[in-house]
Amino acid sequence: MAWWVMNDDDMTGVRAEQRAAVGMSLHPGWLLRIVCAVAGLLVFILALNLLKEGARDYGRAMVALFNVTSPVSALGFGWLLAYMFLSGSPVAAIAIAFFAAGTLNSLQTFTMITGSRLGASLIVLVVGFFYYLRGHRRAASIAIGVLSLLTTAAIYLPAMALGYWALTSGFVQTIQADADAPLMSVLDWIYEPIMNAINALGLPGWAKFGAGVVALLMAFALLDRALPQVEPESNAFSRIGQLVYRPMVMFALGMAVTSVTMSVSVSLSILVPLSVRGLVRRENTLPYIMGANITTFIDTLVAALIVGGAAAFTIVLVEMVSVAILSLIVLLFFYDAFQRSILRLQDSIVRHRRTLAAFLVVMFIIPVILLAF
Amino acid sequence: MNLLIYAGPGPWRNEALATAAQFAGHVATMVILVTGGGMSNAPLLDDALAQLRLPPDVEVRRRVVEGTPQEAIMTVVDEMPCHLVIFGRFQRPLERLLPLRRSDALTRRLRSAVLRVHGPARPIRRILLASGGDQHTFATAGYTAQLAAPLGASITLLHVVSQQPIVFEALAPSVSDEATFLESQTPEATTLQQVAAWLRARGIAVAIRVRFGLVLDEILTELDEGDYDILAVGTHHAAGPLDRVLLEDLTGDLLDRCPRTVLVARRMPRS
Numbered sequence: 001m002a003w004w005v006m007n008d009d010d011m012t013g014v015r016a017e018q019r020a021a022v023g024m025s026l027h028p029g030w031l032l033r034i035v036c037a038v039a040g041l042l043v044f045i046l047a048l049n050l051l052k053e054g055a056r057d058y059g060r061a062m063v064a065l066f067n068v069t070s071p072v073s074a075l076g077f078g079w080l081l082a083y084m085f086l087s088g089s090p091v092a093a094i095a096i097a098f099f100a101a102g103t104l105n106s107l108q109t110f111t112m113i114t115g116s117r118l119g120a121s122l123i124v125l126v127v128g129f130f131y132y133l134r135g136h137r138r139a140a141s142i143a144i145g146v147l148s149l150l151t152t153a154a155i156y157l158p159a160m161a162l163g164y165w166a167l168t169s170g171f172v173q174t175i176q177a178d179a180d181a182p183l184m185s186v187l188d189w190i191y192e193p194i195m196n197a198i199n200a201l202g203l204p205g206w207a208k209f210g211a212g213v214v215a216l217l218m219a220f221a222l223l224d225r226a227l228p229q230v231e232p233e234s235n236a237f238s239r240i241g242q243l244v245y246r247p248m249v250m251f252a253l254g255m256a257v258t259s260v261t262m263s264v265s266v267s268l269s270i271l272v273p274l275s276v277r278g279l280v281r282r283e284n285t286l287p288y289i290m291g292a293n294i295t296t297f298i299d300t301l302v303a304a305l306i307v308g309g310a311a312a313f314t315i316v317l318v319e320m321v322s323v324a325i326l327s328l329i330v331l332l333f334f335y336d337a338f339q340r341s342i343l344r345l346q347d348s349i350v351r352h353r354r355t356l357a358a359f360l361v362v363m364f365i366i367p368v369i370l371l372a373f
Numbered sequence: 374m375n376l377l378i379y380a381g382p383g384p385w386r387n388e389a390l391a392t393a394a395q396f397a398g399h400v401a402t403m404v405i406l407v408t409g410g411g412m413s414n415a416p417l418l419d420d421a422l423a424q425l426r427l428p429p430d431v432e433v434r435r436r437v438v439e440g441t442p443q444e445a446i447m448t449v450v451d452e453m454p455c456h457l458v459i460f461g462r463f464q465r466p467l468e469r470l471l472p473l474r475r476s477d478a479l480t481r482r483l484r485s486a487v488l489r490v491h492g493p494a495r496p497i498r499r500i501l502l503a504s505g506g507d508q509h510t511f512a513t514a515g516y517t518a519q520l521a522a523p524l525g526a527s528i529t530l531l532h533v534v535s536q537q538p539i540v541f542e543a544l545a546p547s548v549s550d551e552a553t554f555l556e557s558q559t560p561e562a563t564t565l566q567q568v569a570a571w572l573r574a575r576g577i578a579v580a581i582r583v584r585f586g587l588v589l590d591e592i593l594t595e596l597d598e599g600d601y602d603i604l605a606v607g608t609h610h611a612a613g614p615l616d617r618v619l620l621e622d623l624t625g626d627l628l629d630r631c632p633r634t635v636l637v638a639r640r641m642p643r644s
Binding site for chain 1: 535536537586587588590618619620621623
């Protein structure tokens with residue numbers, strides 16, 4: 001019965017052949033990803049230009065319609081817009097476009113970006129809640145959404161205070177720079193003819209703004225397609241569902257993954273192939289979300305560089321650094337207490353349908369109330 | 374089973390000897406009594422032998438080593454491999470804040486199983502075995518059974534579910550109560566049932582508990598609520614240097630925070 005016996009050399013040969021076959025089949029996939037990445041980036045920049053043009057004509061009307069007159073109302077505005085877009089990144093880009101067009105000031109832009117992140121973290125929860133209401137999903141399935149929202153709020157709100165202080169105290173001087181000095185010179189030769197052609201059509205501001213939003217969503221869809229696939233067997237995080245990783249390791253992983261995906265919810269879904277049954281340990285999730293919450297600003301940072309100039313870049317950087325400082329303080333000094341508090345709160349929210357519904361209602365009401373300030 | 378008992382001076386020496394005395398006579402084929410600090414501590418080994426009340430057929434060896442308790446234990450373990458190393462916690466409560474004289478650091482360095490005694494000595498009646506639900510549980514159960522069987526102690530198998538679905542369409546249904554979990558066909562539930570059956574076959578009373586939440590917190594809560602005498606755990610599955618950097622050392626954390634005696638099991642060495 002030795003016919004099935006295969007020695008190590010044979011196995012090596014077979015594996016090499018398998019690798020070669022897989023490698024060959026991967027080439028078109030990689031090409032497609034590169035094409036998607038380049039196209040996504042080009043559409044992203046076009047979208048930002050359209051948004052900026054649209055915001056110049058239409059932004060003031062929009063801001064007046066929603067009564068965005070203060071940093072607090074801008075926070076609510078960004079939060080609500082993120083609900084509408086089911087994502088935070090387009091809203092943060094819109095905030096930058098508004099700033100570049102002179103529609104929002106620096107503080108309003110800063111708080112609107114914060115609001116966009118808070119709204120974005122609720123999206124995971126809202127989608128899960130609809131599944132839950134359909135009756136065949138357990139409350140546990142939306143726990144990750146609640147966790148994402150609670151973690152984001154617990155870090156972002158104090159970070160917002162820190163950033164607000166940095167921007168208003170004179171600690172950060174670059175904020176005084178001219179918002180109309182964007183770093184577009186390199187890309188001007190590509191986009192100037194396109195924008196001139198669009199302007200020649202005589203489209204109203206709202207149409208350009210709408211086209212910008214559509215282009216922005218297209219850009220993010222293209223960039224999502226460019227994401228590399230995770231191979232669970234070939235990385236150090238293949239046991240994320242079974243073993244407990246160090247918080248700092250998960251924090252760094254969250255930062256690294258989201259610097260590519262640029263979206264916290266996409267980064268969370270990337271954990272799926274790493275876990276055995278689509279489950280991940282509570283201990284691993286929280287620091288991962290904390291890390292993801294920092295590098296999710298990278299696309300906004302790029303947007304700021306492209307259309308907003310140094311001033312917009314500073315605003316986003318202040319936001320990013322504030323969140324990073326708060327996250328590191330928590331991780332290094334209060335992590336156990338923080339983790340316990342957040343998870344206890346999460347459990348109390350998802351335990352009953354009534355508390356979950358109440359939580360969702362409150363989360364919808366808060367940004368509306370903020371708009372009134 | 375070869376036991377190494379540290380009988381030299383230490384804050385929990387008497388408790389360690391009293392705990393070892395409960396089972397050493399039943400399970401030991403050889404007992405190695407060790408002390409650090411040089412020959413001045415040699416009389417402590419005779420005192421320990423008297424406290425242990427070992428049957429005459431158990432071989433006893435004495436070793437006096439210069440240096441700290443940790444150095445003494447490591448020196449002797451290198452000379453004479455043993456199955457279980459028993460010692461009391463070396464640091465007092467305030468000393469735990471210092472990075473020196475950590476019993477968990479010693480536990481990490483040892484390749485044999487460890488019984489780290491802490492707290493007042495109490496009759497071993499109830500043992501809590503914390504299981505990750507994997508095959509390593511059998512090794513932990515093997516050591517735990519050696520202590521429980523001769524003393525008639527019961528074992529509670531505890532598994533903590535800290536997993537949550539990442540997406541709404543979890544590939545396997547998540548469970549949120551003990552009964553559902555144990556009825557599920559998950560590998561963890563199957564392992565727990567198999568280990569329970571294995572222990573029952575050795576005449577040990579077994580219960581299974583499943584808790585939901587953070588692993589460390591739930592183990593310590595169960596230990597407190599169930600008034601267990603010993604906590605039995607395995608070591609984490611660090612396969613190499615990278616794992617040691619990436620993975621949280623839950624066993625080390627438990628040794629730090631656990632107010633009771635902890636049995637840290639490793640794979641039974643082949644005799």
